[in-house]
Amino acid sequence: MLAREKPSIADDGIEDAAAIVRPAAAEPATAPPISNVANRKNMLLLIQFRWIAVVGQLITIAFVQYGLGIPLPLLPMMGVIGALVLVNLASFAWLRLHDEISSAALLLVSMLDVFALTAQLWLSGGATNPFVSLYLLQVTMAAVLLDAQSTWLIVALSFTGFVVLVSFHHPLPMPRRWDGDMFSLHILGMLVCFIINAALLVVFITRISRNLRERDSRLAALRQNAIEEDHVVRIGLLATGAAHELGTPLASLSVILGDWRRMPAIKANAEMSQEVEEMQTAVTRCKAIVTDILLSAGEARGEAPGVTTVTQFLDDVVASWRAGRPAAALTYQNKFGTDLPIVSDTTLKQIVFNVLDNAAEASPAWVSFTAARDKDALVLEVSDIGPGFAPDILANFGRPYQSSKGHRGRGLGLFLVVNVVRKLGGTVEARNRPSRGASVILRLPLIALAIGAPHHAE
Incomplete structure (x- = not known):
């Protein structure tokens, strides 16, 4: 009761x-785990991030090729962009077909992003490209999304890519009009890269952190519910034990009240008879309550x-x-x-x-x-x-x-x-x-x- x-x-x-x-x-019972809910949200954020990267690369390539007059290997660079589009489509299809998104899947797509960035930098000047600092954006995203071991793997991949780009890359033929102003051009590229890094970090890290806070909040609520449910179980055990213990004294009271009802002195007193009847009704109700407790405890x-x-x-x-x-x-x-x-x-x-x-x-x-x-x-x-x-x-x-x-x-x-x-x-x-x-x-x-x-x- x-x-x-x-x-x-x-x-x-x-x-x-x-x-x-x-x-x-x-x-x-059929809901996905809380960690998986956060992984799904983070995968969607990575998909959005990759679409922005595709659009940003297209704009940058067009500006450098036609605005600055610097010739780029357009065909292979477009091939890398096409590969990013395929990765995004495959990631979206995976989200639709699978309920579970593991941390390994987030690591895999993060590694593919690092490889794509390395390929684009290799095709456009290597380590001299001012956009090489985008590696830091990949590392920051990994630090927020992945565990420590996976994050260090992304760090190692980024470092390896940077070292490779120092020695091996596709040189860009620079027009003569930039011969005396290469430093200014490099500074301009670094400024654009800084703005892109800052904007993407603010937007996506804020949203990723919100997903993680929601996950932590749900975990805390589940822990609180588990504590309360354990309390309910203990209350149920105490109630069942009390019901068993109360059965005997209630039965004794019922017998005693039945005897009182038959006593001449009480039968002759209308007020006392009424009180005994009320007591008998209360005892009967108590016995019904005890019976309900025992039935509820044992009935599925x-x-x-x-x-x-x-x-x-x-x-x-x-x-x-x-x-x-x-x-x-x-x-x-x-x-x-x-x-x-x-x-x-x-x-x-x-x-x-x-x-x-x-x-x-x-x-x-x-x-x-x-x-x-x-x-x-x-x-x-x-x-x-x-x-x-x-x-x-x-x-x-x-x-x-x-x-x-x-x-x-x-x-x-x-x-x-x-x-x-x-x-x-x-x-x-x-x-x-x-x-x-x-x-x-x-x-x-x-x-x-x-x-x-x-x-x-x-």
Whole structure:
């Protein structure tokens, strides 16, 4: 049974505050690993970088050949550019056909980029070409994208290419008009190369760093989820053990109350008889709770599943909750629309009970429960006119032991609600209403409740 938690008192300054717990870090079974997601994004960045390199080389070759009048070996240089285009097309096709992009693939395309740069420099003056400093751009990209060993391999390739270009390259015949101004021409080339390096570094390193930060953020969220799920498992073990231990004393109490009901002194006293009946009802409910805990702990979805519909499930939940809490005023609206078959889930029923209990404790005079459909999701909203959520509760919504009740060990109710809904692939949103009170909205994907769906909320 889920723990109960009452919304904390909120002041008027946070009426529009809200907390949303999403399953963004909960990886589906078929989702690619987080590192692979970053590799795919980085491969796309390299593809974009290579397209820019192709366009930049074409512009540079045209400017040098026709603007400066320096003859270049156009055919082989165009062949290198064509090879870069083929590498880009092959990389894009690989992305479309394969889900996994390994670090080795990033290393391979980075090596091809170094070879292409070396070939172009060899054809256009070798180490004397001011664009030779583009090697530093390749090394910088490798340092961000690859591991240390692969980065040093790119460094070694770049160094080897530079050394080779010092001694072996295709000399360029310079027109006579540049004989006395070669240094100025070289400085101009270095300036253009510097601008290209700086611009590409700012654009692509920023985007690559953003990809890596997103990956680290998702990893941190997964670690937090793993800690919370371990906490849920331990709570489940404790709850199951407590249920076993409570079985015997509850049975003894039931027998004792049965004996009291038959005692003449109590039967003659109407007030005492009524109290004994209420005690017997409470004990019966406690035994039912214990039984539900044990069944939930030992029953897997698919073993004698309870097939029902959305409307029937919600009606049963509302009827059961009202029966156990007759003093609470509950307004129920079903706006789901066309009914759908689902598998009844005891755990899902308990989390709805939990949210309704929280609202009833904060606002016994009025609790609203609304069910609706938003595309492929079941949306359950529970509202009240109580004091609302305190800022610290909203800021740490879904964390264990966040309670306003002032008792140690409390505050597990919403924590378990969030974890169960997240396991189902849904979201939980808590917010304070504009006028008064609070609302908790559960958004559950219908596919997770469909017949034949795997049981996530164990």
